[in-house]
Amino acid sequence: MAALDGLPPLRDVIQRHGLDARKALGQNFLLDLNLTQKVARTAGSLEGATVFEVGPGPGGLTRAILALGAAKVIAVERDARCLPALAEVADHYPGRLEVIEGDALKTDFAALAPDGPVKIIANLPYNVGTQLLINWLLPAQWPPFWQSLTLMFQKEVGQRIVAQEDDDHYGRLGVLCGWRAEARMAFDVSPQAFTPPPKVTSTVVHLTPKENPIPCAVDKLEKVTQAAFGQRRKMLRQSLKPLGGEALLIKADIDPQRRAETLSVEEFCRLANCL
Numbered sequence: 001m002a003a004l005d006g007l008p009p010l011r012d013v014i015q016r017h018g019l020d021a022r023k024a025l026g027q028n029f030l031l032d033l034n035l036t037q038k039v040a041r042t043a044g045s046l047e048g049a050t051v052f053e054v055g056p057g058p059g060g061l062t063r064a065i066l067a068l069g070a071a072k073v074i075a076v077e078r079d080a081r082c083l084p085a086l087a088e089v090a091d092h093y094p095g096r097l098e099v100i101e102g103d104a105l106k107t108d109f110a111a112l113a114p115d116g117p118v119k120i121i122a123n124l125p126y127n128v129g130t131q132l133l134i135n136w137l138l139p140a141q142w143p144p145f146w147q148s149l150t151l152m153f154q155k156e157v158g159q160r161i162v163a164q165e166d167d168d169h170y171g172r173l174g175v176l177c178g179w180r181a182e183a184r185m186a187f188d189v190s191p192q193a194f195t196p197p198p199k200v201t202s203t204v205v206h207l208t209p210k211e212n213p214i215p216c217a218v219d220k221l222e223k224v225t226q227a228a229f230g231q232r233r234k235m236l237r238q239s240l241k242p243l244g245g246e247a248l249l250i251k252a253d254i255d256p257q258r259r260a261e262t263l264s265v266e267e268f269c270r271l272a273n274c275l
C-alpha cells in the first residue's frame, strides 16, 4: 500500500534491505500502516512524549508513532540488518528517532528515560515479551518511569495479563499485572496481518501504572504466586507447604482449602505480607 508519510511502502523497504524474517528473532512484521497507526493510537496522545519501542524491525510501527507526533522515539533493535532501513526513517524525521542496536532484555530503559512523559509501544518478539513486561512492572521504585505500555502479544498471553480470579487464564502474570497496573485488551490482530503470519491470533494490551498499589515486597509476592500456581489444582495448604502452609494461610485469614485461582490480588498481597 502507498505510505502516507512519504516514505516507501514497507514491502519495498524489506525487499531492498533483504530483511527476510528470522524466526529465532520473533520476526513477524506489520506492513499495513493503517494497522500500525491503530496500535500507536491505543497509547493515547503522543504529542510531546518520548516513546520507547522494542524491536522496530523495518520500521512500520516506528513510522506510525512518529507520524502521530511523538517528540522522540528511542528504539532498541537486536537485528543489525534493520539499521539501514531505520536510518532512512531517522533521516525523514530529523532528530526524532534514535536507534540503539542491542538486546532489549539487557537495556536499562529507566536510565534512558528523559524527564518528560515516556510511553512504551511495541510489537514484541514473542520469545522475550513476557520477560520484558515483568521487568517493566516489577522495579523497586514505583511509580515507574513509564506512563503507559501498549504492547502486542500472542492473544493467550494477553488473556493471562488481564485475567482476574476465577478465570482460567489467571496465574502469576495476572497477579503481578493486577497488583501494579490497570490492564485491558484493546483489540485482536489476525495472523494474516503479519508477514510472515504467525500460528496464532495476537492482541494489543494497554497498561497504565496504579498510583498506589497495595504495599507488598516484590520478591515475596513472586514467591507466593510461584508456589501457589506451581500446583494450581491443589489446595493452598498443600501448594504453600514450603512457605508455611496452613499456619501462613490462617495468619493471612485465608481458608487453607481454597485453590490459587480463587485468590484475589489483594489476598495474594496479604499472604506475601505474612511471609
Ligand code: SAM
Pocket (backbone or CB within 6 Å): 025, 026, 027, 028, 029, 030, 031, 054, 055, 056, 057, 058, 059, 060, 061, 062, 076, 077, 078, 079, 082, 102, 103, 104, 105, 123, 124, 125, 126, 128
Ligand atoms: N516492530 C516491527 C513491526 O511491528 O513490524 C517488528 C516486530 S517483530 C514481532 C519483533 C522485532 O523485535 C524484530 O525486529 C526483532 O529483530 C526484534 N527483536 C527480537 N529480539 C529482540 C531483543 N531481545 N531485543 C531487541 N529487539 C529484538
